[in-house]
Amino acid sequence: MLRSHIFHVTTNTDQQRHPMATSDNYSDPQTLAQLRQQILADATLPEARRKAMASALNTVERALGQPLESLPADPTQLRPMLERVTPAMVRLSTGSWKNVRSLLGAVLRHANRNMLPQRFDIAPSPAWGELLGLVRGTRHLFHLGRFARYATQADIEPDEVNDAVLARYTQLLVTQSLGSAPLRCGRDTILSWNAARERFPQWPQQTLTVPDNRIRRSLDWGKYPATLQAEVEGWIAWLGGDLFLDRDFRPLKPLSLQSRKRYLSLYLGELVADGVNPATMTELAPLVAPAMAKRALSRVHRRQGDRTSLHLSAMAGVVLMIARHWAKLPADEIEKLRRLSKTLRPETQGLTPRNERRLALLMDPRQQELLINLPARLAERVRKGGRPTQHLARIMQTAVAVDVLLSAALRISNLAGLSIGKTLLVHHDGRMSIAIPADQVKNSVPLTADLPPTATALVREYIRLYRPLLGDASGPWLFPGAKPGTQKTTGALRDQISGAIAREYGLEMHPHLFRHFLAAMVLAANPGNDGLVTRALGHKRQDTTRSHYVGFQTQHALKHYDALIERRRTQSIISAGGR
Incomplete structure (x- = not known):
């Protein structure tokens, strides 16, 4: 039986089967705790079903790390919380x-008959x-199968399907279901x-309009007047021009230039979202005036929950620079x-609370x-999977x-941009090393590193057997993109790595946390060895390392101190006993 989310049309039979669903007892519950009480008190449900639903709610409470009293009985608010859980x-x-998720959906639907069920019969x-x-037998059966059952319930025949029908279906997925990625669905x-x-x-010949679900914080540069485009390019050229231009700072590196232009694009996009007509944006000076800056930056501030952030600070810094x-x-x-x-x-000083x-x-x-053993674990699973396939190749790519x-x-960005023979070097003696020039590193500090033998062997195996299944084998990229000649995007690679760690071990770990992991491991062994961390991470200054990892340095320094105190106490006891 296919699984789906469908629109449910309330009938008299439904009301007879679930009389409490329309009674005062089920009037607009606000939290999952209230729903749990109602489910347990609902005599229309078999006792085993009530216990299963209540148990599922308890598991959701444990999974989200919040009491049921604080969890909303609203699928649109619960969905993003649940999507972070593996x-x-x-x-x-x-x-x-x-x-558990299916039973949670049943609990919500028991109180709200408009909820789309997890299963349908x-x-x-x-x-x-x-x-x-x-x-x-095609990959289209899954989506079309559940949509067909939704349409059957809603008395919609195939020749009646149009954009409005699909818009309604998508809206129900968003507002009345727990299904993940409803817009994508x-x-x-x-x-x-x-x-x-x-x-x-034989298929109905009406063509449906494909929606663009991307959230855009900025416009294409072509939407702005030519004068503004020319001035922006002039500004970028001036930022990165030769040393003899008249300015108060050294020319910026290519990566920094890309960052400045991206932040400016986001800033202008916020002004457009706030009602400024892009056709009137003919030059930069009036757009970076204090009144305009407050309009744009306050929008970002509100969207972030009235909190400051490095992203917001960087955008404000670009405005000030211009x-x-x-x-x-x-x-x-x-x-x-x-x-x-x-x-x-x-x-803030040190890591963010979440990263800590x-x-x-x-x-x-x-x-x-x-x-540490995850790469070997994934690689072994791939080898036991038999003949290399695209699915197995992607797992091996994650291991690498x-x-x-x-x-x-x-x-x-440097991981995704590894290029065989350019930044990933293969030596005649079998070694592999990474050599990334300064202009490709965020803080302009060149990065060199030799891969250990186990990593080298895994990369060689991946390149030989699995990389050709994932993209253009003739291209240079260690992690090729879907289009020939392109590299895998940083977002796709980040999601691939984080998803694998979450599925395997239940840890929330993004790729940048590996840098913090290195620092924490080194400092745990020697709290004063921040100089080694500075060199390993390529920080320009040692105080950058200290400011980032001051909490872990303090924690491990106190552990050493506590151990010293315990040794002195032991020595005192021994000395006293010998008198």
Whole structure:
């Protein structure tokens, strides 16, 4: 039986089966705790079903780390919380966690009959059944199968399907289901419909409009007047020009230039979102005035929950840079922008609280052992999988990426950009090393590292057997992209690595945390060895290392101090006993 999310039409039979669903007892519950009480008190449900639902809610409470009293009985709010949870995090099998989510959906639907059920038992109408027979055995059956059952419940026949029907279906997925990635699910249904239309003459011939679900914080540069585009390019050229240009700072590196232009694009996009007509944006000076800066930056501040961040601070810094060095605004306006930039700078020292919590879990020797052995674990699974396939190749690619991160603690952009023969060097004696020039590193400090023998052997095996299945084998990229001649995007590689660690061990770990992991491991062994961490991570200054890892240095220094105190106490007891 297919699984799906479908629109449920309330009938008299439903009300007879679940009389409490429309009674005062089920009037708009606000939290999962209230729903749990209602489920346990509902005599219309068998006792075993009530206990299973209540147990599932208890598991959700444990998985999300919040009491049921604080968890909303609203799928749109619960979905993003649940998407961060993997079965390993709850120490359940994949099937058990799916069952918990299914029971949670049943709990929500028991109180709200408009909730889309996790499972459905309705057969498609004859017209829909005939169409589904055409796509049986194709990848389109999954999405079209559940949409057909939704349409059958809603009395919609195939020739009545149009953009409005799919918009309604997608809206229900978003607001009335716990299904992950509902917008993508709706879009994939439309893509499957259009593909079936092109392939099968019997398929209804209406073409559906494919929505663009990307969240854009900026416009394409072509949407702005030519004068602004030219000025922006002039500004970028001036930032990175020769040493003899008239400015108060050294020319910026290519990566820094890309960053400045990206932040400017995001800033201008916020102004457009706030109602400024892009056609009126003809030059930079009026756009970076204090009043305009407050409009754009306040939008980002609100979206972040009224919190400052490095992202917001960087955007404010770009505005100040343009106003001061390029547009040369009056001194009083520069001072206002300077104060605004200072206000938006987060007053933090060391790691963010979230990264501190994640890293603290990795201080458990057992977790360290699991993480360090993950590449070997994944690689062994691939080898036992038999003949190389694209699926197995992607697992091996993840193993290689994790092994390189453990060996060299690269930033994700440098990891994704590893180029065989250019930044990933293969030596005649069998060694492999990484050599990334300064202009490709965030802080302009060149990076060199020899891969250990185990990582070298894994990379060689991956290149020889598995990399050709994932992209252009003739290209230079260690992690090739889907299009010939391209590298895998940093976002895709980041998700691939984080997803594997979450599935295997239930840890929330992004690739940049490997750099913090290196620092924590070194400092745990020697709290005063921040100089080694500085060199390993490529920091320009040692105080950068100290500011980032001051908490771990203090923690491990106190452990050494406590051990010293205990030794002195033991010596005192021995000495006293000998008198």
